[in-house]
Amino acid sequence: MQRYFIPFFVTLYLAVSPAQASPPVQEVHVRDLSAWMVSEASLPIFTLEMAWRGGAATDPDAKSGLSMLMARLMNEGAGDMPAKAFQQALADKAISLSFNAGRDEVTGKLRCLKRYQQTCVRLLKLALTAPRFDAEAVARMKQEQSSAILRAQQSPSALASSAFLKMAFGAHPYGRSKDGTQASLARLTRGDIQAHYHNTFARDNLKLALVGDMTRAQTRRLMRDVFAALPAQANLPRVPDVLATRGPKTKHIERRGPQTSVTFGHRGVAYKDDLFFPAFVMNSILGGSGFSSRLTEEVREARGLAYSVYSYFLSLEHGDLWLGSVASDNKTTQQALDVIRAQMRRIAKDGVAEPRLEAAKTYMTGAYALRFDSGAKIAQQLIGVQLSNWPLDYFKSRNQRIEAVQVEDIKAAAQRLLADELLLVSVGQTPVSLAK
Amino acid sequence: MKPWGKFFFGLGLAFVLANCTPAPDGPKVETARLANGLEIIVLPDPRADVVTHMLWYRVGSADEPIGKSGIAHFFEHLMFRGTEKIAPGEFSKTVARLGGQDNAFTSYDYTAYFQRIARDKLPIMMQMEAERMRALIINPDIVAVERDVILEERSMRVDGRPSSLLSEQMRKRLHAGTAYSVPVIGWRDEISALNATDAQRFYERYYAPDNAVLVIAGAVTLADVLPLAETYYAGLTPSQAPRDARRVASDLRVRDYASPQVRVDARVRQDSWRRLYRLPQSTAENRQLFAAADVLAEVLDGGLTGRLYQALVVEQKLASGVGAYADSARLDNGELMIYASLAPEASFDEIAGAMDAQIERLVQTPPSEAEIARAKMQLVSSAIFARDSQQSMADIFGRAAMLGLTPQDVLNWTREIEAVTPEDVRRAAEKLLPIEHSLTGHLSGTGER
Numbered sequence: 030m031q032r033y034f035i036p037f038f039v040t041l042y043l044a045v046s047p048a049q050a051s052p053p054v055q056e057v058h059v060r061d062l063s064a065w066m067v068s069e070a071s072l073p074i075f076t077l078e079m080a081w082r083g084g085a086a087t088d089p090d091a092k093s094g095l096s097m098l099m100a101r102l103m104n105e106g107a108g109d110m111p112a113k114a115f116q117q118a119l120a121d122k123a124i125s126l127s128f129n130a131g132r133d134e135v136t137g138k139l140r141c142l143k144r145y146q147q148t149c150v151r152l153l154k155l156a157l158t159a160p161r162f163d164a165e166a167v168a169r170m171k172q173e174q175s176s177a178i179l180r181a182q183q184s185p186s187a188l189a190s191s192a193f194l195k196m197a198f199g200a201h202p203y204g205r206s207k208d209g210t211q212a213s214l215a216r217l218t219r220g221d222i223q224a225h226y227h228n229t230f231a232r233d234n235l236k237l238a239l240v241g242d243m244t245r246a247q248t249r250r251l252m253r254d255v256f257a258a259l260p261a262q263a264n265l266p267r268v269p270d271v272l273a274t275r276g277p278k279t280k281h282i283e284r285r286g287p288q289t290s291v292t293f294g295h296r297g298v299a300y301k302d303d304l305f306f307p308a309f310v311m312n313s314i315l316g317g318s319g320f321s322s323r324l325t326e327e328v329r330e331a332r333g334l335a336y337s338v339y340s341y342f343l344s345l346e347h348g349d350l351w352l353g354s355v356a357s358d359n360k361t362t363q364q365a366l367d368v369i370r371a372q373m374r375r376i377a378k379d380g381v382a383e384p385r386l387e388a389a390k391t392y393m394t395g396a397y398a399l400r401f402d403s404g405a406k407i408a409q410q411l412i413g414v415q416l417s418n419w420p421l422d423y424f425k426s427r428n429q430r431i432e433a434v435q436v437e438d439i440k441a442a443a444q445r446l447l448a449d450e451l452l453l454v455s456v457g458q459t460p461v462s463l464a465k
Numbered sequence: 466m467k468p469w470g471k472f473f474f475g476l477g478l479a480f481v482l483a484n485c486t487p488a489p490d491g492p493k494v495e496t497a498r499l500a501n502g503l504e505i506i507v508l509p510d511p512r513a514d515v516v517t518h519m520l521w522y523r524v525g526s527a528d529e530p531i532g533k534s535g536i537a538h539f540f541e542h543l544m545f546r547g548t549e550k551i552a553p554g555e556f557s558k559t560v561a562r563l564g565g566q567d568n569a570f571t572s573y574d575y576t577a578y579f580q581r582i583a584r585d586k587l588p589i590m591m592q593m594e595a596e597r598m599r600a601l602i603i604n605p606d607i608v609a610v611e612r613d614v615i616l617e618e619r620s621m622r623v624d625g626r627p628s629s630l631l632s633e634q635m636r637k638r639l640h641a642g643t644a645y646s647v648p649v650i651g652w653r654d655e656i657s658a659l660n661a662t663d664a665q666r667f668y669e670r671y672y673a674p675d676n677a678v679l680v681i682a683g684a685v686t687l688a689d690v691l692p693l694a695e696t697y698y699a700g701l702t703p704s705q706a707p708r709d710a711r712r713v714a715s716d717l718r719v720r721d722y723a724s725p726q727v728r729v730d731a732r733v734r735q736d737s738w739r740r741l742y743r744l745p746q747s748t749a750e751n752r753q754l755f756a757a758a759d760v761l762a763e764v765l766d767g768g769l770t771g772r773l774y775q776a777l778v779v780e781q782k783l784a785s786g787v788g789a790y791a792d793s794a795r796l797d798n799g800e801l802m803i804y805a806s807l808a809p810e811a812s813f814d815e816i817a818g819a820m821d822a823q824i825e826r827l828v829q830t831p832p833s834e835a836e837i838a839r840a841k842m843q844l845v846s847s848a849i850f851a852r853d854s855q856q857s858m859a860d861i862f863g864r865a866a867m868l869g870l871t872p873q874d875v876l877n878w879t880r881e882i883e884a885v886t887p888e889d890v891r892r893a894a895e896k897l898l899p900i901e902h903s904l905t906g907h908l909s910g911t912g913e914r
Binding site for chain 1: 512513514554563564566581582609611613614615617621626734735769782785786808838839842843847855856
């Protein structure tokens with residue numbers, strides 16, 4: 030067996046040449062509409078991702094959950110077809126059309142077999158331009174959403190993260206649940222939904238991404254046929270920018286069970302900030318790269334204190350967070366948090382050594398290609414990059430910007446961004462202390 | 466997406482050594498086998514310069530010795546904790562440093578390890594995967610730490626989740642007397658007692674080339690893969706100790722089926738109802754029955770157009786959500802599950818009554834042609850949509866191989882679905898869904914309905 034082996038260290042000195050991540054992306058314009066597309070005809074299918082700026086952050090305070098309820102209703106009947114007839118028309122041609130509400134946008138996703146392109150486009154247009162919002166469907170989707178609110182209350186990690194957002198953002202819309210509360214949901218009327226629909230689904234707040242068996246000309250026609258019929262301008266309230274409250278601050282929610290689930294974090298960094306890429310790489314080393322991260326090494330592999338521990342930046346349109354999460358046995362939760370905080374202090378004090386930075390960079394740049402190995406994933410990237418307000422050259426510049434990060438940048442990013450004054454929510458039987 | 470290939474047949478390990486012959490527009494599948502018994506399946510997809518490299522072992526939790534529950538999954542964790550040449554923790558770090566991602570999973574019937582990475586790194590992945598097949602070092606200190614990690618995993622996935630606890634208790638009764646009555650992750654007290662000796666014994670028997678299938682999807686062909694496989698995997702010694710035959714239930718009746726498994730748990734906010742039906746073992750002889758079962762589950766579920774949703778959510782307003790799912794991709798007895806989230810005023814009895822009525826209706830009267838056509842459209846097109854993802858393709862063909870199916874069997878599935886008639890679906894309901902073969906579960910926050 031021995032003879033089959035190349036010594037392992039050889040691999041570490043190979044020139045790293047990450048695969049070309051993204052396939053060629055074209056920008057397509059039709060009047061005031063634009064879309065990013067990848068034309069790829071090897072499979073007879075296509076995916077269209079749509080996003081309208083707005084979303085749960087634009088819900089009025091007393092009517093939180095409105096965007097989500099509207100999104101749930103966008104495939105529940107259109108034109109002369111009530112919900113069942115519309116859903117059957119989709120199913121008869123294996124068309125998948127669904128909508129969702131994010132914090133800053135309402136999204137739609139359409140997946141079609143090429144041979145049913147015409148039906149697919151016709152049903153999409155009907156859903157977008159003539160949704161019915163029938164009383165029956167409104168009541169049913171309210172029930173579904175109410176059930177989603179209840180389910181979120183029985184998951185320790187969901188409880189911790191929603192309490193964390195409330196602590197961080199207070200009365201700002203980001204502090205609320207996208208599903209709203211039982212009380213706000215009960216208040217929503219068909220009139221509210223109708224009005225919000227007219228205010229949201231416009232052309233000036235629309236981003237589009239299309240991937241699959243469609244030519245440029247076919248895409249232009251689809252854009253004209255479907256989206257030109259929408260109003261020119263959205264009419265939504267301006268969402269104010271917000272800075273997360275400062276720590277240290279803790280909150281404990283008592284819940285029976287073997288583990289305490291913890292969400293911790295503080296202010297983050299915006300995409301447009303010069304520190305974003307150094308911070309992004311720094312976090313990858315600290316807690317963002319799964320099995321390779323220091324948090325996994327120290328909390329899981331060295332001490333067996335948790336199965337899952339990680340950290341990430343959440344960059345929203347109007348506010349930014351750095352967040353982390355861990356779940357550990359009630360007896361060891363405090364120890365797990367102490368180890369995590371020690372790692373935060375370590376990276377801020379000592380930075381990282383060159384080989385560790387190089388390993389993080391080759392991971393981040395190399396693994397980027399894994400986000401482009403299916404049409405559905407490429408479409409998600411195309412819409413996601415637009416929603417983050419990056420330009421089209423992001424698909425090339427992203428890896429260059431990661432490569433450019435130096436060891437001193439990591440330390441600087443950690444010192445500026447990793448404050449030890451944490452906000453922290455624990456759900457379980459161990460209230461976590463930040464005293465030490 | 467509906468998993469493509471919720472089917473299987475038999476244990477007859479018939480190897481296809483030639484290329485499969487899919488429909489002209491179907492996926493390309495290439496197969497080979499090394500002299501030491503390692504099977505190879507290649508699923509070329511040139512669209513991205515990336516590969517998914519998976520090694521599947523024919524061993525799962527259902528092959529564990531009595532009293533050693535959790536060892537298969539425990540072992541999967543240990544595979545990342547060091548070999549003769551790879552230091553503990555270095556396996557995944559090396560994959561990451563090369564720009565890839567890796568992970569593994571364990572099920573009742575199989576354990577699989579995978580890396581996703583740029584094509585030019587495939588040789589190194591093979592070198593590392595081959596190394597840990599036969600040269601793992603099981604260090605007792607590391608075993609002790611990893612056991613704590615797994616207990617935390619069990620806490621997160623099961624003990625902290627009332628719904629998982631209920632399912633575990635239901636399967637204990639549903640599959641009583643067979644290996645599927647034990648959860649994949651293991652019972653807590655048995656996990657706590659696992660040690661390095663248990664792991665070593667398990668490793669020597671099952672981690673061998675003649676007990677494994679190599680599946681590679683992505684920007685390669687068999688012509689690229691075969692020389693590499695010869696280099697890295699051909700030198701490994703077979704163990705010639707395949708798993709033992711298991712006990713399969715042929716009498717499908719469940720003891721005390723009429724008394725539901727009830728879990729009252731104050732952590733529950735949304736009450737729910739579920740029922741599991743124990744299915745017969747899927748074999749070469751009853752393939753058409755299981756194709757009909759896939760259509761049957763689609764007729765019942767089918768999202769908003771399905772029968773359960775229309776009846777319980779839209780018309781009777783007893784539930785806020787419902788579903789049906791056939792999991793026949795098992796070596797022994799599969800399961801068909803139906804479930805509902807209770808609307809605020811509904812009782813468990815009302816839900817059961819409404820569900821029973823829908824099953825009875827299917828047993829009495831075949832579904833309409835339009836319903837069957839719609840269900841088939843969903844299932845058959847899922848096979849086209851699955852081809853968009855090299856990861857899904859590797860998963861589908863790898864899983865099928867673990868169940869004794871050939872790639873050709875997978876490719877034939879859409880034709881079997883197309884052949885299902887309304888009367889086949891009615892017969893499948895009659896044969897597979899007698900109440901005596903099932904167990905019902907109630908998950909409730911207060912126990913008051």
